[in-house]
Amino acid sequence: MTDTELTAVDYIAEQLALEREAKELMPFDPNECTYVKGPLRQMVYACLTCGTAQSPVGVCYSCLIRCHSTHELVELFSKRDFVCDCGTTRILNSKGCTVRGESELPGESTATVRPRSGSIDMARRNSFRSLLLPKDDIPSSSNRYNQNYHGKFCSCEKLYNPLEETGTMIQCFLGVECGEDWYHLNCVVGINEPAKDTATSTGNILDRLPGPGQDAQTDGSGDNHGDDDDDNDEVIIPYFPSLGAFDQFICWKCVQLYHKVFDVLRTVDGVVHSRLPHFEELKLVDEWKEKYNHWLNHDDKQTDNDEPKIKRIKKQFIPYSVFLNSSFRSSLIKYKLTLDASNQVYRFLESNSYLYESDPVYEPPKDEDTNSSTTGSILDLGTDVLLSLPKEQAVEGLQAYNMIKSKLRDFFKPFAEQGKVVTEEEIRDFFDKVKK
Numbered sequence: 001m002t003d004t005e006l007t008a009v010d011y012i013a014e015q016l017a018l019e020r021e022a023k024e025l026m027p028f029d030p031n032e033c034t035y036v037k038g039p040l041r042q043m044v045y046a047c048l049t050c051g052t053a054q055s056p057v058g059v060c061y062s063c064l065i066r067c068h069s070t071h072e073l074v075e076l077f078s079k080r081d082f083v084c085d086c087g088t089t090r091i092l093n094s095k096g097c098t099v100r101g102e103s104e105l106p107g108e109s110t111a112t113v114r115p116r117s118g119s120i121d122m123a124r125r126n127s128f129r130s131l132l133l134p135k136d137d138i139p140s141s142s143n144r145y146n147q148n149y150h151g152k153f154c155s156c157e158k159l160y161n162p163l164e165e166t167g168t169m170i171q172c173f174l175g176v177e178c179g180e181d182w183y184h185l186n187c188v189v190g191i192n193e194p195a196k197d198t199a200t201s202t203g204n205i206l207d208r209l210p211g212p213g214q215d216a217q218t219d220g221s222g223d224n225h226g227d228d229d230d231d232n233d234e235v236i237i238p239y240f241p242s243l244g245a246f247d248q249f250i251c252w253k254c255v256q257l258y259h260k261v262f263d264v265l266r267t268v269d270g271v272v273h274s275r276l277p278h279f280e281e282l283k284l285v286d287e288w289k290e291k292y293n294h295w296l297n298h299d300d301k302q303t304d305n306d307e308p309k310i311k312r313i314k315k316q317f318i319p320y321s322v323f324l325n326s327s328f329r330s331s332l333i334k335y336k337l338t339l340d341a342s343n344q345v346y347r348f349l350e351s352n353s354y355l356y357e358s359d360p361v362y363e364p365p366k367d368e369d370t371n372s373s374t375t376g377s378i379l380d381l382g383t384d385v386l387l388s389l390p391k392e393q394a395v396e397g398l399q400a401y402n403m404i405k406s407k408l409r410d411f412f413k414p415f416a417e418q419g420k421v422v423t424e425e426e427i428r429d430f431f432d433k434v435k436k
Protein backbone atom coordinates (compact mmCIF):
# COMPACT_ATOMS: atom_id res chain seq x y z
CA MET A 1 0.00 0.00 0.00
CA THR A 2 1.39 3.35 -0.97
CA ASP A 3 0.69 6.73 0.45
CA THR A 4 -1.84 7.55 -2.17
CA GLU A 5 -3.82 4.40 -2.56
CA LEU A 6 -5.28 1.74 -0.40
CA THR A 7 -8.04 -0.76 -0.73
CA ALA A 8 -11.29 -0.05 0.99
CA VAL A 9 -10.81 -3.24 2.96
CA ASP A 10 -7.46 -2.00 4.21
CA TYR A 11 -8.96 1.33 4.88
CA ILE A 12 -11.80 -0.05 6.94
CA ALA A 13 -9.50 -2.41 8.83
CA GLU A 14 -7.27 0.52 9.64
CA GLN A 15 -10.17 2.61 10.79
CA LEU A 16 -11.46 -0.20 12.95
CA ALA A 17 -8.10 -0.62 14.62
CA LEU A 18 -7.96 3.09 15.29
CA GLU A 19 -11.48 3.04 16.54
CA ARG A 20 -10.77 0.18 18.93
CA GLU A 21 -7.77 2.01 20.24
CA ALA A 22 -9.76 5.18 20.70
CA LYS A 23 -12.48 3.29 22.54
CA GLU A 24 -9.98 1.71 24.86
CA LEU A 25 -8.69 5.16 25.73
CA MET A 26 -12.11 6.74 25.87
CA PRO A 27 -14.55 4.09 27.00
CA PHE A 28 -17.47 6.37 27.79
CA ASP A 29 -20.57 7.06 25.82
CA PRO A 30 -20.25 10.64 24.55
CA ASN A 31 -23.97 11.25 24.29
CA GLU A 32 -24.66 13.38 27.29
CA CYS A 33 -23.34 16.86 27.99
CA THR A 34 -22.96 17.41 31.72
CA TYR A 35 -24.17 21.03 31.43
CA VAL A 36 -27.65 19.94 32.47
CA LYS A 37 -26.33 18.37 35.67
CA GLY A 38 -25.06 21.67 37.02
CA PRO A 39 -21.76 22.07 38.89
CA LEU A 40 -20.07 18.69 39.02
CA ARG A 41 -16.66 17.24 39.81
CA GLN A 42 -15.67 15.88 36.42
CA MET A 43 -13.02 15.53 33.76
CA VAL A 44 -12.49 18.86 32.04
CA TYR A 45 -10.79 19.70 28.76
CA ALA A 46 -9.72 23.23 27.93
CA CYS A 47 -10.51 24.21 24.36
CA LEU A 48 -7.91 26.72 23.24
CA THR A 49 -9.62 27.12 19.88
CA CYS A 50 -12.94 28.23 21.36
CA GLY A 51 -11.50 30.11 24.32
CA THR A 52 -9.86 33.52 24.36
CA ALA A 53 -7.56 35.22 26.85
CA GLN A 54 -10.57 37.00 28.37
CA SER A 55 -12.95 34.09 28.08
CA PRO A 56 -11.25 30.71 28.46
CA VAL A 57 -13.38 27.67 27.79
CA GLY A 58 -13.59 24.21 29.31
CA VAL A 59 -15.75 21.40 28.02
CA CYS A 60 -17.00 18.06 29.28
CA TYR A 61 -16.01 14.61 28.03
CA SER A 62 -18.87 14.25 25.56
CA CYS A 63 -18.36 17.73 24.12
CA LEU A 64 -14.66 17.06 23.75
CA ILE A 65 -15.49 14.18 21.45
CA ARG A 66 -18.62 15.41 19.78
CA CYS A 67 -18.21 19.17 19.51
CA HIS A 68 -14.50 20.03 19.79
CA SER A 69 -12.60 17.05 18.44
CA THR A 70 -10.82 19.03 15.74
CA HIS A 71 -9.87 21.85 18.09
CA GLU A 72 -6.75 22.46 20.10
CA LEU A 73 -7.41 20.88 23.47
CA VAL A 74 -5.67 20.43 26.80
CA GLU A 75 -6.70 17.78 29.26
CA LEU A 76 -7.15 19.29 32.71
CA PHE A 77 -8.16 16.09 34.52
CA SER A 78 -10.70 16.55 37.26
CA LYS A 79 -12.10 19.89 38.45
CA ARG A 80 -14.75 20.40 41.09
CA ASP A 81 -18.02 22.24 40.57
CA PHE A 82 -17.48 22.57 36.87
CA VAL A 83 -20.20 23.35 34.35
CA CYS A 84 -19.51 22.65 30.67
CA ASP A 85 -19.00 25.80 28.58
CA CYS A 86 -19.86 24.22 25.26
CA GLY A 87 -22.77 25.95 23.55
CA THR A 88 -22.79 28.84 26.00
CA THR A 89 -22.27 32.53 25.40
CA ARG A 90 -18.67 32.17 26.58
CA ILE A 91 -17.86 30.93 23.11
CA LEU A 92 -17.85 33.61 20.44
CA ASN A 93 -19.64 32.57 17.28
CA SER A 94 -20.67 29.36 18.96
CA LYS A 95 -22.50 26.89 16.79
CA GLY A 96 -24.26 25.54 19.84
CA CYS A 97 -23.68 22.24 21.56
CA THR A 98 -24.19 19.23 19.32
CA VAL A 99 -24.82 16.91 22.24
CA ARG A 100 -27.39 19.06 24.01
CA GLY A 101 -28.98 20.01 20.71
CA GLU A 102 -29.84 16.36 20.20
CA SER A 103 -31.34 15.70 23.58
CA GLU A 104 -34.64 16.74 25.10
CA LEU A 105 -35.38 20.39 25.29
CA PRO A 106 -35.08 21.67 28.82
CA GLY A 107 -38.55 21.62 30.35
CA GLU A 108 -38.64 25.14 31.66
CA SER A 109 -37.75 26.83 28.44
CA THR A 110 -40.19 24.77 26.41
CA ALA A 111 -43.15 25.16 28.68
CA THR A 112 -44.25 28.25 26.82
CA VAL A 113 -43.73 26.90 23.33
CA ARG A 114 -44.96 23.33 23.60
CA PRO A 115 -48.32 22.87 21.89
CA ARG A 116 -51.10 21.82 24.19
CA SER A 117 -51.83 18.74 22.16
CA GLY A 118 -48.72 17.03 23.51
CA SER A 119 -46.24 15.25 21.33
CA ILE A 120 -44.47 17.08 18.55
CA ASP A 121 -42.16 15.61 16.01
CA MET A 122 -38.44 16.22 15.93
CA ALA A 123 -38.44 18.60 13.00
CA ARG A 124 -41.05 20.81 14.56
CA ARG A 125 -39.28 20.68 17.84
CA ASN A 126 -36.08 21.83 16.27
CA SER A 127 -37.82 24.61 14.47
CA PHE A 128 -39.37 25.69 17.74
CA ARG A 129 -36.00 25.61 19.27
CA SER A 130 -34.36 27.70 16.62
CA LEU A 131 -37.21 30.16 16.53
CA LEU A 132 -37.90 30.68 20.15
CA LEU A 133 -34.92 29.73 22.22
CA PRO A 134 -31.77 31.79 22.52
CA LYS A 135 -29.03 30.21 20.45
CA ASP A 136 -26.56 29.82 23.27
CA ASP A 137 -27.04 28.80 26.86
CA ILE A 138 -26.12 30.83 29.88
CA PRO A 139 -22.64 29.97 31.14
CA SER A 140 -21.87 28.98 34.70
CA SER A 141 -20.94 31.81 37.00
CA SER A 142 -19.16 29.51 39.40
CA ASN A 143 -16.48 27.97 37.17
CA ARG A 144 -13.01 28.79 38.42
CA TYR A 145 -10.88 29.59 35.41
CA ASN A 146 -7.27 29.34 36.44
CA GLN A 147 -4.27 29.27 34.12
CA ASN A 148 -4.95 25.61 33.25
CA TYR A 149 -7.71 26.79 30.93
CA HIS A 150 -5.02 28.61 28.95
CA GLY A 151 -2.92 25.46 28.76
CA LYS A 152 -0.56 26.53 31.55
CA PHE A 153 0.24 24.61 34.69
CA CYS A 154 2.19 24.93 37.95
CA SER A 155 3.84 27.94 39.58
CA CYS A 156 6.34 27.92 36.71
CA GLU A 157 3.40 28.56 34.36
CA LYS A 158 4.67 26.15 31.77
CA LEU A 159 2.59 25.20 28.79
CA TYR A 160 1.77 21.58 29.35
CA ASN A 161 2.88 19.26 26.61
CA PRO A 162 2.16 15.62 27.37
CA LEU A 163 4.63 14.52 24.72
CA GLU A 164 7.51 16.36 26.32
CA GLU A 165 6.58 16.38 29.95
CA THR A 166 8.55 13.67 31.66
CA GLY A 167 8.40 14.87 35.24
CA THR A 168 5.78 13.91 37.75
CA MET A 169 3.14 16.48 38.54
CA ILE A 170 0.74 16.46 41.48
CA GLN A 171 -2.63 18.17 41.71
CA CYS A 172 -3.69 20.38 44.58
CA PHE A 173 -6.56 18.73 46.40
CA LEU A 174 -7.98 21.85 48.05
CA GLY A 175 -7.78 24.21 45.10
CA VAL A 176 -9.50 27.23 46.67
CA GLU A 177 -6.64 29.52 45.70
CA CYS A 178 -4.96 27.73 42.79
CA GLY A 179 -8.02 26.24 41.10
CA GLU A 180 -6.78 22.66 41.57
CA ASP A 181 -3.62 23.37 39.65
CA TRP A 182 -0.91 20.80 38.95
CA TYR A 183 2.67 21.17 40.21
CA HIS A 184 6.10 19.86 39.35
CA LEU A 185 7.72 18.34 42.41
CA ASN A 186 10.67 20.73 42.24
CA CYS A 187 8.33 23.71 41.93
CA VAL A 188 6.50 22.62 45.10
CA VAL A 189 9.59 23.44 47.13
CA GLY A 190 10.76 26.24 44.86
CA ILE A 191 13.74 24.73 43.09
CA ASN A 192 14.04 26.17 39.61
CA GLU A 193 14.40 23.55 36.97
CA PRO A 194 16.83 24.26 34.18
CA ALA A 195 14.50 25.88 31.68
CA LYS A 196 13.35 23.36 29.16
CA ASP A 197 12.28 24.25 25.69
CA THR A 198 8.56 23.62 25.79
CA ALA A 199 6.65 23.44 22.59
CA THR A 200 4.02 26.10 22.11
CA SER A 201 1.42 23.85 20.62
CA THR A 202 -0.50 21.35 22.60
CA GLY A 203 -2.07 19.86 19.52
CA ASN A 204 -5.07 17.63 19.39
CA ILE A 205 -5.07 15.35 22.39
CA LEU A 206 -7.64 12.84 21.24
CA ASP A 207 -5.11 10.25 20.29
CA ARG A 208 -3.21 10.20 23.53
CA LEU A 209 -5.90 10.60 26.12
CA PRO A 210 -6.19 8.38 29.12
CA GLY A 211 -9.75 7.61 30.13
CA PRO A 212 -11.33 9.62 32.88
CA GLY A 213 -10.30 8.24 36.22
CA GLN A 214 -7.28 6.46 34.82
CA ASP A 215 -4.54 8.98 35.29
CA ALA A 216 -6.51 11.24 37.53
CA GLN A 217 -7.92 9.00 40.19
CA THR A 218 -10.49 10.34 42.56
CA ASP A 219 -9.20 8.94 45.74
CA GLY A 220 -6.14 7.04 44.76
CA SER A 221 -2.81 8.39 45.74
CA GLY A 222 -0.25 9.48 43.27
CA ASP A 223 -2.30 11.55 40.88
CA ASN A 224 0.17 11.58 38.14
CA HIS A 225 0.23 14.10 35.38
CA GLY A 226 3.39 12.94 33.72
CA ASP A 227 4.61 9.83 32.02
CA ASP A 228 4.38 6.74 34.12
CA ASP A 229 7.55 5.07 33.13
CA ASP A 230 11.15 5.24 32.01
CA ASP A 231 13.60 8.01 31.21
CA ASN A 232 13.14 9.72 34.48
CA ASP A 233 15.59 12.59 34.45
CA GLU A 234 13.84 14.33 37.30
CA VAL A 235 15.73 16.10 40.00
CA ILE A 236 15.42 14.13 43.20
CA ILE A 237 14.07 16.45 45.88
CA PRO A 238 15.43 15.58 49.32
CA TYR A 239 12.77 15.31 52.04
CA PHE A 240 10.01 15.00 49.45
CA PRO A 241 7.67 12.21 50.56
CA SER A 242 7.43 9.30 48.14
CA LEU A 243 4.28 9.46 46.03
CA GLY A 244 2.84 6.36 47.64
CA ALA A 245 3.35 7.66 51.16
CA PHE A 246 0.67 10.33 51.16
CA ASP A 247 -2.90 10.45 49.94
CA GLN A 248 -3.41 14.02 48.77
CA PHE A 249 -1.41 17.17 48.31
CA ILE A 250 -2.44 20.74 49.16
CA CYS A 251 -0.31 23.47 47.61
CA TRP A 252 1.33 26.23 49.62
CA LYS A 253 -0.88 28.89 48.04
CA CYS A 254 -4.05 27.23 49.26
CA VAL A 255 -2.50 26.50 52.66
CA GLN A 256 -1.43 30.11 52.97
CA LEU A 257 -4.98 31.32 52.40
CA TYR A 258 -5.99 29.35 55.50
CA HIS A 259 -2.69 29.16 57.30
CA LYS A 260 -4.25 29.59 60.74
CA VAL A 261 -6.49 26.62 60.05
CA PHE A 262 -3.62 24.52 58.78
CA ASP A 263 -1.44 25.42 61.72
CA VAL A 264 -4.09 23.69 63.79
CA LEU A 265 -4.87 20.82 61.43
CA ARG A 266 -1.24 19.78 61.18
CA THR A 267 -1.27 19.00 64.88
CA VAL A 268 -4.42 16.85 64.62
CA ASP A 269 -3.78 13.13 64.82
CA GLY A 270 -3.84 11.30 61.51
CA VAL A 271 -4.40 14.27 59.21
CA VAL A 272 -1.08 15.54 57.94
CA HIS A 273 1.57 13.15 56.71
CA SER A 274 4.20 15.84 56.23
CA ARG A 275 4.77 19.41 55.19
CA LEU A 276 7.29 21.06 52.92
CA PRO A 277 8.14 24.76 52.94
CA HIS A 278 8.02 26.65 49.69
CA PHE A 279 10.84 29.06 48.90
CA GLU A 280 11.25 31.33 45.95
CA GLU A 281 13.81 30.77 43.26
CA LEU A 282 16.09 28.16 44.74
CA LYS A 283 18.79 27.31 42.26
CA LEU A 284 20.33 24.22 43.77
CA VAL A 285 19.27 21.20 45.71
CA ASP A 286 21.91 22.02 48.36
CA GLU A 287 20.37 25.41 48.88
CA TRP A 288 17.03 23.71 49.42
CA LYS A 289 18.48 21.27 51.95
CA GLU A 290 19.97 24.06 53.96
CA LYS A 291 16.82 26.17 53.95
CA TYR A 292 14.67 23.17 54.71
CA ASN A 293 16.68 22.25 57.77
CA HIS A 294 16.62 25.79 59.01
CA TRP A 295 12.86 25.90 58.51
CA LEU A 296 12.40 22.57 60.25
CA ASN A 297 14.25 23.75 63.32
CA HIS A 298 12.59 27.11 63.57
CA ASP A 299 9.13 26.74 62.14
CA ASP A 300 8.22 23.74 64.24
CA LYS A 301 9.49 25.30 67.41
CA GLN A 302 7.53 28.41 66.69
CA THR A 303 4.14 26.80 66.78
CA ASP A 304 4.67 23.64 68.74
CA ASN A 305 5.81 25.00 72.07
CA ASP A 306 3.42 26.26 74.65
CA GLU A 307 4.79 29.73 75.15
CA PRO A 308 2.17 32.41 75.26
CA LYS A 309 1.59 33.95 71.85
CA ILE A 310 2.92 37.32 72.93
CA LYS A 311 6.32 35.94 73.66
CA ARG A 312 6.74 34.36 70.25
CA ILE A 313 9.14 36.10 68.03
CA LYS A 314 7.27 37.52 65.10
CA LYS A 315 8.83 36.35 61.92
CA GLN A 316 8.04 36.07 58.30
CA PHE A 317 5.59 33.33 57.51
CA ILE A 318 7.12 30.78 55.20
CA PRO A 319 4.41 29.19 53.12
CA TYR A 320 4.23 25.43 53.23
CA SER A 321 2.50 22.67 51.32
CA VAL A 322 0.72 19.86 53.08
CA PHE A 323 0.68 16.15 52.32
CA LEU A 324 -2.30 14.33 53.75
CA ASN A 325 -2.28 10.92 55.40
CA SER A 326 -4.31 8.08 53.96
CA SER A 327 -6.55 8.32 57.02
CA PHE A 328 -7.07 12.07 56.75
CA ARG A 329 -10.78 11.89 55.99
CA SER A 330 -11.83 9.91 59.03
CA SER A 331 -9.43 11.91 61.17
CA LEU A 332 -10.98 15.18 60.01
CA ILE A 333 -14.49 13.92 60.67
CA LYS A 334 -13.51 12.81 64.16
CA TYR A 335 -11.81 16.09 64.88
CA LYS A 336 -14.71 18.16 63.58
CA LEU A 337 -17.00 16.51 66.13
CA THR A 338 -14.92 17.97 68.92
CA LEU A 339 -15.20 21.52 67.64
CA ASP A 340 -17.54 24.32 68.49
CA ALA A 341 -19.54 25.70 65.55
CA SER A 342 -17.93 29.11 65.99
CA ASN A 343 -14.43 27.68 65.71
CA GLN A 344 -12.65 28.79 62.54
CA VAL A 345 -11.39 25.29 61.80
CA TYR A 346 -14.96 24.04 62.14
CA ARG A 347 -16.16 26.68 59.72
CA PHE A 348 -13.39 25.85 57.30
CA LEU A 349 -14.29 22.15 57.39
CA GLU A 350 -17.96 22.95 57.09
CA SER A 351 -17.50 25.02 53.94
CA ASN A 352 -15.02 22.61 52.36
CA SER A 353 -16.74 19.35 53.18
CA TYR A 354 -15.39 17.66 50.05
CA LEU A 355 -12.15 17.38 51.98
CA TYR A 356 -13.54 14.52 54.01
CA GLU A 357 -16.78 13.51 52.32
CA SER A 358 -16.95 11.18 49.35
CA ASP A 359 -16.39 13.35 46.29
CA PRO A 360 -16.01 11.06 43.28
CA VAL A 361 -15.19 12.31 39.81
CA TYR A 362 -18.29 11.94 37.65
CA GLU A 363 -18.03 9.19 35.07
CA PRO A 364 -20.20 9.35 31.99
CA PRO A 365 -22.12 6.12 31.26
CA LYS A 366 -19.95 3.42 29.72
CA ASP A 367 -20.25 3.07 26.00
CA GLU A 368 -22.27 -0.10 25.41
CA ASP A 369 -20.97 -0.43 21.86
CA THR A 370 -17.39 -0.94 22.88
CA ASN A 371 -17.15 -4.41 21.46
CA SER A 372 -19.16 -3.99 18.32
CA SER A 373 -17.12 -3.96 15.19
CA THR A 374 -19.54 -2.70 12.61
CA THR A 375 -18.23 -0.34 10.03
CA GLY A 376 -21.10 1.95 10.90
CA SER A 377 -19.44 2.96 14.12
CA ILE A 378 -16.14 3.66 12.47
CA LEU A 379 -16.85 7.32 12.46
CA ASP A 380 -18.18 7.70 15.92
CA LEU A 381 -14.91 8.62 17.54
CA GLY A 382 -12.08 11.01 17.14
CA THR A 383 -9.57 9.09 15.11
CA ASP A 384 -11.03 9.35 11.69
CA VAL A 385 -10.09 10.26 8.21
CA LEU A 386 -11.25 13.81 8.69
CA LEU A 387 -8.49 14.42 11.12
CA SER A 388 -5.94 13.11 8.68
CA LEU A 389 -7.14 15.34 5.88
CA PRO A 390 -5.82 18.87 5.58
CA LYS A 391 -7.61 21.15 8.02
CA GLU A 392 -9.28 23.28 5.39
CA GLN A 393 -10.93 20.23 3.92
CA ALA A 394 -12.10 18.85 7.18
CA VAL A 395 -15.76 19.22 7.78
CA GLU A 396 -16.14 20.89 11.11
CA GLY A 397 -16.40 18.52 13.98
CA LEU A 398 -17.30 14.92 14.26
CA GLN A 399 -20.98 15.66 14.30
CA ALA A 400 -20.90 16.63 10.67
CA TYR A 401 -19.03 13.43 10.10
CA ASN A 402 -21.75 11.48 11.82
CA MET A 403 -24.26 13.01 9.49
CA ILE A 404 -22.40 11.88 6.41
CA LYS A 405 -21.72 8.47 7.87
CA SER A 406 -24.32 6.66 5.81
CA LYS A 407 -23.20 8.37 2.65
CA LEU A 408 -19.64 7.35 3.33
CA ARG A 409 -20.68 3.77 3.92
CA ASP A 410 -22.49 3.76 0.59
CA PHE A 411 -19.43 5.21 -1.03
CA PHE A 412 -17.15 2.52 0.33
CA LYS A 413 -19.50 -0.38 -0.18
CA PRO A 414 -18.70 -1.17 -3.84
CA PHE A 415 -14.99 -0.76 -3.20
CA ALA A 416 -15.11 -3.04 -0.22
CA GLU A 417 -17.18 -5.67 -1.97
CA GLN A 418 -14.84 -5.85 -4.89
CA GLY A 419 -11.64 -5.32 -2.94
CA LYS A 420 -10.99 -2.34 -5.16
CA VAL A 421 -8.44 0.36 -4.58
CA VAL A 422 -9.62 3.72 -3.33
CA THR A 423 -7.30 6.57 -4.09
CA GLU A 424 -6.81 9.51 -1.83
CA GLU A 425 -8.12 11.58 -4.70
CA GLU A 426 -11.41 9.72 -4.66
CA ILE A 427 -11.76 10.14 -0.95
CA ARG A 428 -11.13 13.85 -1.26
CA ASP A 429 -13.61 14.18 -4.09
CA PHE A 430 -16.11 12.46 -1.93
CA PHE A 431 -15.59 14.87 0.93
CA ASP A 432 -15.69 17.84 -1.40
CA LYS A 433 -19.07 16.70 -2.64
CA VAL A 434 -20.34 16.06 0.86
CA LYS A 435 -19.23 19.47 1.98
CA LYS A 436 -21.33 21.07 -0.72
Ligand SMILES: [Zn+2]
Binding pocket: 032, 033, 034, 035, 059, 060, 061, 062, 063, 084, 085, 086, 099
Ligand atom coordinates in the same frame (compact mmCIF):
# COMPACT_ATOMS: atom_id res chain seq x y z
ZN1 LIG B 1 -20.60 19.45 27.47
Ligand SMILES: [Zn+2]
Binding pocket: 047, 048, 049, 050, 051, 067, 068, 071
Ligand atom coordinates in the same frame (compact mmCIF):
# COMPACT_ATOMS: atom_id res chain seq x y z
ZN1 LIG C 1 -13.66 24.10 20.86
Ligand SMILES: [Zn+2]
Binding pocket: 033, 062, 063, 066, 067, 086, 087, 096, 097, 098, 099, 100
Ligand atom coordinates in the same frame (compact mmCIF):
# COMPACT_ATOMS: atom_id res chain seq x y z
ZN1 LIG D 1 -21.06 20.31 23.26
Ligand SMILES: [Zn+2]
Binding pocket: 153, 154, 155, 156, 157, 158, 183, 184, 187
Ligand atom coordinates in the same frame (compact mmCIF):
# COMPACT_ATOMS: atom_id res chain seq x y z
ZN1 LIG E 1 6.55 23.84 37.59
Ligand SMILES: [Zn+2]
Binding pocket: 172, 173, 174, 175, 176, 177, 178, 179, 180, 181, 250, 251, 252, 253, 254, 255
Ligand atom coordinates in the same frame (compact mmCIF):
# COMPACT_ATOMS: atom_id res chain seq x y z
ZN1 LIG F 1 -3.79 24.84 45.71
